Amino acid sequence: MRFEVLILGNSSATPMFERHPTAQIINFNEQIFLIDCGEGTQMQLHRYGVKSNKISHIFISHLHGDHYLGLVGLLSSMNLHGRYSDLHLYGPAPLIDIINLQLKHSETYLQYNLIFHATNPEKEELIFQNNTICVTSFPLKHRVPTTGFRFDEAQRSASLIREKIQHLNMPTVFFQQLKKGIDCVDLDGTVYKASELTKPAPAPRSYAFCSDTRAFESYVSSIQNVDLLYHESTFMHDMLPRAIETFHSTCLEAALIAKQVGAKKLLLGHYSARYRELTPLLQEAKLEFVNTELSSEGKWYNV
Known part of the structure; x- marks a missing residue:
């Protein structure tokens, strides 16, 4: 059964060095989920062969522009492309006001149902579940209310x-x-x-997405024993004071979190524009967690 993550964007703050703001696709047995929707997400979907109208659920971690400014354009394009099926959107409560305002003043009338679910930045919550997968949101520690997301495969039959x-x-x-x-x-x-x-069936697989956050104990319990962990690693550890100031994490801290929670594999991402060459970030993380990989745009990662 397919369970894969496609990186559409892994840059922090601004597009830089042919890296795009945060966006990811989860393909779970042909159920297509989108996590975050930075600028350029539509072009990245097209570039890597993902049909936007196949996306059934969109999850937005927080309201910094590099994580959601591509969303209204994507919703509008889905409308232009003849979407009629329901689309579920999960994110901070003010997000729906932002969307409605832009749709109102552009006189855009969606032909499909956009079903909004406000996430809770204060506690872990189950936000979606069907017979094959469940999605949990959990609080992160950033400058604005932010949640991570965990995808857990249901137990399969023998x-x-x-x-x-x-x-x-x-x-x-x-x-x-x-x-x-x-x-x-x-x-x-x-x-x-x-x-x-x-x-016996194989053990259920899991994927956790930790977007902008300080490495902190508050979310450790939510990502225990995850198979694949994407954790922001905006800075190298010599920039720790800057990471603390901006509520981000270093590569070394991401690796320590992966080790602490018993993750099987760590993906680094959300790279600062100050780094053109990313190998030093990987080398730093591997000092604490060997099974670490740089996330690369356009690459699918098995969970």
Whole structure:
């Protein structure tokens, strides 16, 4: 089952060195989610072959321009492209006022339902769930109210061991029960044991997105044991005073957070425009957390 993250933008504050403001696509088994929507997101979607009208849910972390200024344009383009399906939008409460104001004065009338869900910057909350995935928001520590987002795959059913069942004269209606761990008995009294005819499903996978934030204890509990962690790493550690002043994190701090929460892999991002060459940021993070990678625009990352 596909669970991948596409980086559309990983620059902080301003576009620089062919890097774009923050935006990411999550593809979970062809359910398409967008996280943040900085300037240029539409062009990046087009560049990397993602159809915007396939996006079902958009998550905005906070109201600094490099994380949402591409949103109204994207919503308008979806309208022009003939979207009619519902679109769910999650973000800080004032976001809907910003959108409505711009749509009003441009006399733009959406043909689709834009369903807004205000996020809570004070506590962790489950904000979306279906049979296959759930999304949780959690507070970060930045200059304005900010939330991170965690995507957790639902527990999958066990799978049948084909070589064991192919020679059994077993009713096919038993298959789903066995996958759920339920033993079955046919009319002749033959017992089919789930433990003998199935193998456990893989462990559920998880992805966490930590946008602008100081590295802080407040969100550590929300990202425990995550498989893939994207954590902002705006500065190198020699710029720690600047990171503290602007409520950002250093590469070293991101690595320490990844180690503390037991993440399997760390992706760095939200790079300051002062860094053209990013290798030193990676080297610094690897001092504390070896399984670290630089996020690269246009690249898909498996969760």
